[in-house]
Amino acid sequence: MxxxxxxxxxxxxxxxxxxxxxxxDYVDHAPIWCSVDLRDGNQSLIIPMSLEEKLxxxxxxxxxxxxxxxxxxxxxxxxxxxxxxxLIDQNLIPDDVTIQVLTQAREHIIRKTxxxxxxxxxxxxxxxxxxxxxxxxxxxxxxxxxxxxxAVDGAKLIKSIADETKGNYxxxxxxxxxxxxxxxxxxxxxxxxxxxxxPTPENKVIINLPVTVQVxxxxxxxxxxEYMCDHLHERENIIVSLHPHNDRGCxxxxxxxxxxxxxxxxxxxxxxxxxxxxxxxxxTLAMNMYSQGVEPNLDxxxxxxxxxxxxxxxxxxxxxxxxxxxxxxxxxFSGSHQDAIAKGMKWREEKxxxxxxxxxxxxxxxxxxxxxxxxxxxxxxxxxxxxxxYLLEQKYGYDTPKEMREDIGYLMKGIxxxxxxxxxxxxxxxxxxxEYFNKTMPIHMLDYHFVRTNEVMVxxxxxxxxxxxxxxxxxxxxxxxxxxxxxxxxNINYKxxxxxxxxxxxxxxxxxxxxxxxxxxxxxxxxGAGIHDxxxxxxxxxxxxxxxxxxxxx
Ligand SMILES: CC(=O)SCCNC(=O)CCNC(=O)[C@H](O)C(C)(C)COP(=O)(O)OP(=O)(O)OC[C@H]1O[C@@H](n2cnc3c(N)ncnc32)[C@H](O)[C@@H]1OP(=O)(O)O
Ligand SMILES: CC(C)C(=O)C(=O)O
Ligand SMILES: [Mg+2]
Numbered sequence: 001m002x003x004x005x006x007x008x009x010x011x012x013x014x015x016x017x018x019x020x021x022x023x024x025d026y027v028d029h030a031p032i033w034c035s036v037d038l039r040d041g042n043q044s045l046i047i048p049m050s051l052e053e054k055l056x057x058x059x060x061x062x063x064x065x066x067x068x069x070x071x072x073x074x075x076x077x078x079x080x081x082x083x084x085x086x087l088i089d090q091n092l093i094p095d096d097v098t099i100q101v102l103t104q105a106r107e108h109i110i111r112k113t114x115x116x117x118x119x120x121x122x123x124x125x126x127x128x129x130x131x132x133x134x135x136x137x138x139x140x141x142x143x144x145x146x147x148x149x150x151a152v153d154g155a156k157l158i159k160s161i162a163d164e165t166k167g168n169y170x171x172x173x174x175x176x177x178x179x180x181x182x183x184x185x186x187x188x189x190x191x192x193x194x195x196x197x198x199p200t201p202e203n204k205v206i207i208n209l210p211v212t213v214q215v216x217x218x219x220x221x222x223x224x225x226e227y228m229c230d231h232l233h234e235r236e237n238i239i240v241s242l243h244p245h246n247d248r249g250c251x252x253x254x255x256x257x258x259x260x261x262x263x264x265x266x267x268x269x270x271x272x273x274x275x276x277x278x279x280x281x282x283x284t285l286a287m288n289m290y291s292q293g294v295e296p297n298l299d300x301x302x303x304x305x306x307x308x309x310x311x312x313x314x315x316x317x318x319x320x321x322x323x324x325x326x327x328x329x330x331x332x333f334s335g336s337h338q339d340a341i342a343k344g345m346k347w348r349e350e351k352x353x354x355x356x357x358x359x360x361x362x363x364x365x366x367x368x369x370x371x372x373x374x375x376x377x378x379x380x381x382x383x384x385x386x387x388x389x390y391l392l393e394q395k396y397g398y399d400t401p402k403e404m405r406e407d408i409g410y411l412m413k414g415i416x417x418x419x420x421x422x423x424x425x426x427x428x429x430x431x432x433x434x435e436y437f438n439k440t441m442p443i444h445m446l447d448y449h450f451v452r453t454n455e456v457m458v459x460x461x462x463x464x465x466x467x468x469x470x471x472x473x474x475x476x477x478x479x480x481x482x483x484x485x486x487x488x489x490x491n492i493n494y495k496x497x498x499x500x501x502x503x504x505x506x507x508x509x510x511x512x513x514x515x516x517x518x519x520x521x522x523x524x525x526x527x528g529a530g531i532h533d534x535x536x537x538x539x540x541x542x543x544x545x546x547x548x549x550x551x552x553x554x
Contacts, residue, residue, distance in 0.1 A: 009215070009216070010132075010133070010134070010180050010215050011179050011180055011215045011216035011220055012179070012180070012181065012182050012183050012224070013216070013220045013223060013224075014183055014223040014224060014226070014227045017223035017226060017227065018226065018230075019219075019222075019223065019226070020226065020261075021222050021226055021257065021260040021261040021262070022219075022222075022260075024260045026289075026292050026294070027256055027259045027260065027288075027289055027292075027294065028294060029294065030286075030289060030294065030295065030296045030297040030298075031259055031263065031264055031265050031266045032067070032068060032239065032241075032264060032265040032266070033065075033066055033067070033068065033265075033266055033268075033282060033286075033297070033298060034066070034068040034069065034070060034100060034241070034265060034266065034267045034268075035061045035066045035068070035069045035070065035267075035268070035269065035270070035282065036070040036243070036267045036268065036269055036274070036279060037057060037061065037069075037269045037270055037273065038054055038057060038058060038061075038069065038070060038071050038072055038083075039070040039071065039072050039073055039100075039101075039102055040070070040267075040269065040274045040275060040279050041269040041270075041273040041274050041279065041314070042054070042072065043073065043076070043275070044273070044274055044275045044276070044278075045273075045314055045315065045316070046315065047315060048077075048079070049079075049313055049314065050079065051079055051082055051083050051086060053313035053314075054071075054072070054079075054083045054313075055083070055086065055087075055092070056309060056313055057309065057310075057313055057314075058071065058087065058092070059092075060306060060309050060310075061270075062094060062097055063299070064270075064298055064299055064300065064306070065297060065298045065299050066097070066298070067096060067097055067098065068097070068098050068100055068124065068265075069097060069098075069099055069100065070099075070100040070101070070102060070124075070126065070267070071083065071084055071087060071099045071100065071101060072084060072101060072102070073101065073102045073103070074101050074103075074112065074113050074115075074116035074117070075103060075104075075108075075109040075112040075113050075116075081112075081116050084099075084101065084116045084117065085116065087099060088117075088118075088119045088120050089119070093120075093121070095121070098122055098123065098124055098170070099120065099123050099124070100123065100124035100125075100126055100172065101113055101116070101117065101123060101124070101125060101126060102126045102128065103125065103126065103127055103128075103154075103158075104127075104128065104129065104154075105127055105128070105129045105150045105151055105153065105154025105155075106154075107157060110127075110154065110157050110158055110161070111161070113125065114158075114161045114162075114165065114167075117167065117169075118165075120167065120168075121168060122167075122168035122169070122170070123167070123168070123169055123170075124169070124170045124171070124172050124206065125158050125162070125169050125170075125171055125172070126171075126172040126173075126174065126206075126208070127151070127154045127155060127158055127171070127172065127173050127174070127193075128173070128174040128175075128176045128208075129147065129150045129151050129154065129175070129176060130147075130175075130176040130177045130212075131147060131175040131176065131177055131178065131181040131185065131186060131189055132176075132177035132178075132179075132180035132181045132212075133180060133181070133182075134177070134180065135176070135177050144185055144188075147189065148188065148189050148192050151173065151175075151189050151192060151193050152192050152193065152196055155171070155173065155192075155193045155196040155197055156196055158171060159171070159196060159197055159198075170203055170204070170205075170206065171197045171205050171206070172205070172206035172207075172208055172241070173190065173193040173194075173197070173205065173206070173207055173208065174207075174208040174209075174210055174243065175189050175190060175209070175210075176210060176212050177210070177212040177213065178209045178210050178211070178212065178224070179209075179210075179211050179212070179213075179214075179215060179216060179220075179221060179224060180212075180213070180215060183224060183227050183228070183231075184231075186209075186224075186228065187227070187228060187231040187232065190207050190228070190232055191231075191232065191233045193205075193207075194207070194232065194233045194234060194238065195233065199234055199237035199238060200237060201236070201237055204237050204238060204239050205237065205238055205239070206238075206239045206241050206265065207228070207232060207238050207239070207240055207241065208241040208242070208243050208265075208267060209224070209225060209228055209240065209241065209242060209243070209258075209263075210242075210243035210244070210245070210267075211242075211243065211244040211245050211251070211254050212243075212245060213245060213247055213276075214244065214245050214246060214247035214248045214250060214251070214254065214277075215247070215248070216248075217248075217250070218250050218253035218254045218256075218257045219257060221244070221254045221257060221258055222254075222257035222258055222260060222261040223261070225240065225242070225257075225258045225261040225262060225263050226261040226262055228240065229261065229262035229263075239264045239265050240262060240263045240264050240265065241263065241264065241265035241266070241267060242254070242255055242258040242259070242263045242265065242266050242267065242280075243266075243267040243268075243279070243280075244258070244268070244279070244280045245274060245275060245276065245277065245278065245279055245280075246272060246274075246276075246277040246278045246279065246280060247276060247277050249277070251268075251272065251277075251278070251279065251280035251281065252280055252281065252284050252285060252288070252323075254280070255268070255280045255285055256285070256288065266280065266282065266285060267279070268280035268281065268282040268285065269281065269282060270282060270283055270306065270310055271283065271307075271310060271316070271318050271319075271322060271325060272284070272322070273310075273314060273316055281322070281323070282298070283300055283303070283323070283324055283325050284322075284323040284324060286298045286300060287300060287323070287324040287363060287368070290363065290367075291362050291363045300324070300368055300369075301367065301368065301369055302368075302369040303324065303325045303368045303369050303370070304369050304370070305369065306325075307325060324363065324368055325368070330361060330365040330370050330375060330376050331375060331376060331377075331378045332360060332376060332377055332378070332387065333378050333379070333380050333382050333383060333422075334382045334383065334384075335382060335383050335384020335385070335386065335387060335409070335413075336384065337359075337360045337387075338377050338383060338384055338386050338387025338388075338390065339384055339385075339386025339387060340359040340360055340386075341358060341359060341360050341361060341376060341377065341387070341390075342377065342386045342387060342389070342390035343359075343386070344357065344358035344359045344360075344361075345358055345372070345390070361376070372394065373394065373395055373425075374395065374424075374425050377390055377391045378422060379391065379412055379413075379416060379422065379423045379425075379428055380413070380416045380421075380422045380423065381413045381414075381416045381417035382413070383409070383412065383413050383416070384409050384413070385405035385406045385408065385409030385410075386405070386409075388405065388408055388409050388412050388428065389405035389408065389409070391425055391428060392408070392428070392429070392432060395425055395429075395506070396425075396429050396506055397504050397505050397506030398432070398504075398513060399500075399502050400500075400515060401498060401500040401515050401517065403498060403517055403525065404500075404515055404517060404527045407525065407527050408432060408436075408527075411431070411435060412428060412431065412432075415431060436515075436527055436528055436529040436545060436549075437528075437529045437530065437531060437541075437545060438529075438530060438531070438541055438545060439528060439544065439545035439546075439548035439549055439553060440544070440548065441548055441553040442464055442465065442548065442551055442553045443462050443463075443464050443486075443490070443544060443547060443548055443551070443553070444462060444463040444464070445460060445461075445462050445540065445541070445544045446461045446462060446463055446468070447460070447461040448460045448461070448482070448540055450478055450481070450536075455474050455475065455476060455481075456474065456475055456476070456477060456478050456480070456481040457472065457473070457474050457481060458472065458473050458474075458475075458478065458481040458482050458485055459471075459472050460472075460473075460482065460485055460540075464490070471485045471486070471489035471490065472485055472489065473485025473486070473488060473489070478536055478539070478540075479497070479499060479516075479539050479540070479543060482540050482543055483497055483543060486543070486544075486547055492547060492550070492551070493520070493521055494518040494519060494520055494521075494526075494547070494550060495518070495519050496518070496519045497516060497517070497518050497543075498515075498516065498517035498518075499514070499515070499516050499517075499539065499542075500514070500515045501513065501514040501515070501535055501538065501539060504531070510533075511531050511532060511533055511538070512531070512532060512533070512534070512535040512538045513529060513530070513531050513538060514529065514530045514531075514535065514538040514539035514541070514542040515527060515528070515529045515542055516528050516529070516530075516539065516542040516543045516545070516546045517546060518543075518546050518547065518550060520550055526546050526547075526549045526550040527546055527549070528541075528542045528543065528544065528545025528546030528547070528548070528549055529542050529545060530542035530543075530544075530545060
């Protein structure tokens, strides 16, 4: 990178900032939320939403619980204008929701905006003009005083139209490009507007302090917000609002620190859609609060449903690793993560915990509409026995012995590695069954018969190398007798038999499963499994499966 000297720091930090906010470490209550999806989000789409698409999105925002929604820039286009008219004329705005519209501080644009608002029960009229050094010098080519004049003239006009029409309007003013504006000037222009708009406790004015372009670290923004909170006229009648964009990837940090510094309100979008790198993602902000025990007053219990609508109407894609919402954010592929998650989930179940403490998962996936099944533990070559065992148990009811899980783990990850593919849960079940269950080559056990005296005697009919024969064994228990028959009659050597059985509780069957592990002479472990209505049969089948695997059979 050769040209770093091309760039300068264009923000205005606050000298000797009190930084009272730094003592706080989390946002302890929900701010007023305002969705700007239908305006800032929409104005940055390749194809802005149609009227019908905006309507669908609006209804979704209402369902999520937004009480303030910036529905558009009515003077921008016919669609924008007609959308606002449709909301008003078709009475689609719930009584507890306030719509917001954006306007430049230009007379014809303001007038058109109020035209579009006719008949609205209430609305926030949002006026903006740019205040940064670059905008003043390059775009507007005006002095500070002239820039204040644009804002004051705009404020006077919206106030007078509102008074004339006796509409139920609240006002919002944004010094656009605020963070690149000298703070004393930002306070001066906001105060000039406040003095015109004359807020009251019943009709507060919203002062929105946007990070129009993100050019600094988040603590600088927090200092700027603290400064404004300390210097705005009539602070008690002002709602300080934040509108962070995300150019440096710090939209969430800016918002959270800005709230700590005294702001009351956030403007943002779902999934962070918006100009350039987007606006702050309200889902992340809300879920960050939620994950620390704070009710966000927005309902994200069904994020997959929200994604479906969002992707369809905006033609955007939700990034797989987008916090809380991405398809992969609750998925663990790697062995040690899976192991910890599986143990954490078990711990939670055993202790019947109400609180969420599962490692690697900051929130319970079910709280945002994601399922544990198939979504959390996913298997590839990086996976391990803990995760694979957990999946077989949770999804299919196979509670495999701890010692067998390692074998299954290496088997699955090896297959995934060679195929260079993720293994889906149904493939894992199929491989598991194929590899361990009901092995009949080279020894096919056809029948058995037990007689119990003071010990157990078994006669087994087997087929081996095309030849049918009976073998006999004795032992303390049934499996012991079968094992003795195999080792003594067939001259197969193994030792240290491990055994586990359980009823299969998942699925429609009421079958029993048995797992048997044996060691060959070198100490290598071979596992087999059997499934049957009868637990004895399941265990005999499992032992023959293990023996057949030891003999390299199928
Ligand atoms: C940071 C943001 O997201 S701000 C919102 C941005 N969103 C949009 O712009 C989407 C909707 N906008 C539009 O459809 C159009 O820009 C319109 C209809 C509003 C205005 O259209 P036009 O007048 O044709 O064009 P344009 O926006 O380029 O106007 C630029 C003029 O307005 C002035 N201007 C721009 N913003 C403002 C403002 N907020 N207040 C007062 N004047 C402004 C410019 O200085 C420029 O003045 P000049 O004609 O003397 O050079
Ligand atoms: C209109 C303003 C608030 C805006 O969108 C911005 O500054 O990013
Ligand atoms: Mg914006």
